[in-house]
Amino acid sequence: MEQDYTNSRIYLRAEYSFLAEMLKPYLSFSATSLGGDQDEQSYTQTALGLQAYPLRNLSISTDLSLKGHSNKDISDKDYNTTTWRLLISQRF
Numbered sequence: 397m398e399q400d401y402t403n404s405r406i407y408l409r410a411e412y413s414f415l416a417e418m419l420k421p422y423l424s425f426s427a428t429s430l431g432g433d434q435d436e437q438s439y440t441q442t443a444l445g446l447q448a449y450p451l452r453n454l455s456i457s458t459d460l461s462l463k464g465h466s467n468k469d470i471s472d473k474d475y476n477t478t479t480w481r482l483l484i485s486q487r488f
Contacts, residue, residue, distance in 0.1 A: 400431070400432065401431065401432035401433070402429065402430070402431040402432060403428075403429070403430050403431070403432070404428070404429045405426070405427070405428045405429075406425075406426070406427050407424070407425070407426045408424065408425045408426075409422060409423070409424040409425075410422065410423050410424075411423075417449070418448060418449050418450065419446065419447075419448050419449075420446070420447040420448075421444075421445070421446045422443075422444075422445050422446070422447070422459075423442075423443070423444050423445075424441075424442070424443045424445075425440075425441070425442050425443075426439075426440065426441045426442075427439070427440045427441075428440075435467050435468060435469040435470060436467070436468035436469065437465065437466065437467050437468070438465075438466050438468075439463065439464070439465050440463070440464045441461060441462070441463045441464075442461070442462045443459045443460065443461040443462075444459060444460050445457065445458060445459025445460070446458055446459070453486060453487040453488070454484075454485070454486050454487075455483075455484075455485045456482075456483070456484050456485075457481075457482070457483045457484075457485075458480070458481060458482045458483070459480070459481050460478070460479075460480050461478070461479045461480075461481070462476070462477075462478055463476065463477045463478075463479070464476045
């Protein structure tokens with residue numbers, strides 16, 4: 397018995413700089429599809445974020461991310477999550 401294995405992924409990102417590259421809003425999208433010796437599954441992730449550089453050695457980054465997971469064979473394993481992240485970095 398021969399199985400058909402399929403794994404694919406796509407990632408897209410768009411960003412634009414404002415105020416001499418001090419502010420960089422972005423939107424990203426990722427989709428993954430898996431199949432073969434496991435249940436067919438798919439993941440999607442969309443993020444809307446902002447990177448800011450207010451001072452010379454300081455960066456602040458934040459984003460809101462929506463992630464979805466679906467399992468074709470077992471719908472009880474489907475889920476969606478929302479994540480907010482904040483990162484502050486200072487170089488010395």
